[in-house]
Amino acid sequence: MTQGKSRVFxxxxxxxxxxxxxxxxxxxxxxxxxxxxxxxYCIVDLHAVTIPYEPSELQRRIHDLAIGVLASGLDPERxxxxxxxxxxxxAELQWLLNTVTPLGELSRMTQFKDKxxxxxxxxxxxxxxxxxxxxxxxxxxxxxxxxxEDQAQHLELTREIARRWNGRFGExxxxxxxxxxxxxxxxxLDGASxxxxxxxxxIPLLADEEELWSVIRTAVTDPARVRRDDPGNPDVCxxxxxxxxxxxxxxxxxxxxxxxxxxxxxxxxxxxxxxxMAAELAPIQERAxxxxxxxxxVREILHEGARRARAIAxxxxxxxYERMGLERHES
Ligand code: TRP
Numbered sequence: 598m599t600q601g602k603s604r605v606f607x608x609x610x611x612x613x614x615x616x617x618x619x620x621x622x623x624x625x626x627x628x629x630x631x632x633x634x635x636x637x638y639c640i641v642d643l644h645a646v647t648i649p650y651e652p653s654e655l656q657r658r659i660h661d662l663a664i665g666v667l668a669s670g671l672d673p674e675r676x677x678x679x680x681x682x683x684x685x686x687x688a689e690l691q692w693l694l695n696t697v698t699p700l701g702e703l704s705r706m707t708q709f710k711d712k713x714x715x716x717x718x719x720x721x722x723x724x725x726x727x728x729x730x731x732x733x734x735x736x737x738x739x740x741x742x743x744x745x746e747d748q749a750q751h752l753e754l755t756r757e758i759a760r761r762w763n764g765r766f767g768e769x770x771x772x773x774x775x776x777x778x779x780x781x782x783x784x785x786l787d788g789a790s791x792x793x794x795x796x797x798x799x800i801p802l803l804a805d806e807e808e809l810w811s812v813i814r815t816a817v818t819d820p821a822r823v824r825r826d827d828p829g830n831p832d833v834c835x836x837x838x839x840x841x842x843x844x845x846x847x848x849x850x851x852x853x854x855x856x857x858x859x860x861x862x863x864x865x866x867x868x869x870x871x872x873x874m875a876a877e878l879a880p881i882q883e884r885a886x887x888x889x890x891x892x893x894x895v896r897e898i899l900h901e902g903a904r905r906a907r908a909i910a911x912x913x914x915x916x917x918y919e920r921m922g923l924e925r926h927e928s
Contacts, residue, residue: 605776606739608641608681608730608813611658612650615665615798617874618792621842626743628670629794635738636676638666640899643688643729646710647722663895664803668885681733686910687710691725691732696716696756697761698728707750731755735762735770736910743776747791766842766920788817798871803885806875809886813871818863828861829856836838836867843873 607627619642630636640662642655659680660856671678713719734742736883737757744752750777759770782791785798792799794840800812818836822829831837831853839854840849852869855861889897918925 602633602635602671603741604739605630605636605741605743606734606737607636607668607732607743607814608639608644609662609666610641610645610649610899611655612645613658613794615662615802616792616794617802617842617882618785618799619665620669620802622710622783622792624666624669624671625633627666627676628672630743631672633713634741637739637909638671638678639681639906640666640679641681641730641733644726646675647720647726648889649716654829656685660892660895662672662901664885664888667888667895667898669802670881670883673898673902677902677905678898680899684736684897684907684910685902686736686907686914687729687732690736690910690914690917691729694728694732694735694758694762695725697765700732702757703727706754727751727754728758732857734773735759735912737775737906738771738909738913739773740772741776749775754846763773766917768915769920777843784835784838786812787809787817800874801884802878804878805882806871810868810871810872813867813874814864816867818866824865827863828857828859831856836870838861840866840870841872843870843877849923862878 599846600713604662607623609623612876627636627638639833640659642659645655645658663678663680666678704843709724709726712723718724722872734752734755742748742755750918752773758774759772764772780926784790785792785796786800787796787798790796790798800809804812807906815835816839819829819834821827821833834856837849837852840852848869852861852866855915
């Protein structure tokens with residue numbers, strides 16, 4: 598089934614409730630890519646422990662994330678979905694790749710600088726985060742990685758690590774290419790920064806219409822439109838741009854016209870968004886409820902995914918050990 602197809606690898610952190618930024622920006626694209634590529638998708642729990650987190654919540658977050666991804670339409674028969682820590686080769690390869698990664702490159706990573714500015718003590722895991730990411734990708738000899746802008750630098754470093762390792766131990770790892778176009782940047786309720794849990798500006802994916810409405814009503818619209826009878830400008834309104842994902846062309850054209858002539862107020866425009874969003878998300882929520890009622894099904898999918906992933910990963914790691922002059926001992 599997978600022969601001749603290029604391989605895609607991508608990872609997602611189990612760091613919070615799924616929101617429509619994840620859905621529109623990443624997961625919808627994950628689903629679409631399974632049509633064309635041999636896709637390996639990973640819930641990266643080992644990455645998630647590099648920042649402060651609650652250990653007693655981690656398993657639930659992983660499980661919920663798997664539910665969200667599956668409910669969004671990812672078919673586990675048509676890709677490999679697994680949890681990073683279930684395949685110990687990730688951590689093992691990371692250690693080996695550390696030995697060809699220049700410290701200077703790691704300390705120059707924008708995300709490292711951002712994150713380390715927000716914690717009291719900078720742990721080495723935060724610094725080595727991109728090496729684990731490189732191990733994720735290289736372990737599957739993946740040649741395509743769907744990335745948003747914020748991960749482009751990490752992917753560039755992955756390529757450099759592959760080059761350096763190949764230079765030292767012989768040509769083996771392909772240099773993975775970015776698959777651009779998928780990683781759309783979805784703005785949050787503030788209409789200014791990327792939708793993200795840390796910005797506290799998210800619209801949850803698994804919310805009913807009432808809940809959707811209660812968050813969407815707080816969304817920032819065209820700042821120049823102060824009163825109900827001021828004409829608005831949909832071109833600069835984040836609520837209008839969200840309509841772009843959930844509302845028919847016809848209805849959008851109507852709203853566009855009404856907004857410019859103050860024929861519709863922001864409240865009604867938001868109500869329509871909440872209703873259209875609820876309609877698109879309803880089947881996802883139904884599937885999520887179904888999976889939530891059958892946790893063993895989710896565990897089975899992840900278990901099978903890990904088994905398939907491990908079959909690939911252990912071959913790669915065997916080759917790496919051999920080329921590095923190490924011996925792999927039977928466990
Ligand atoms: N660092 C990525 C993020 O925060 C997640 C990730 C981990 C990843 N390993 C990966 C993404 C490998 C792509 C490929 O979004």
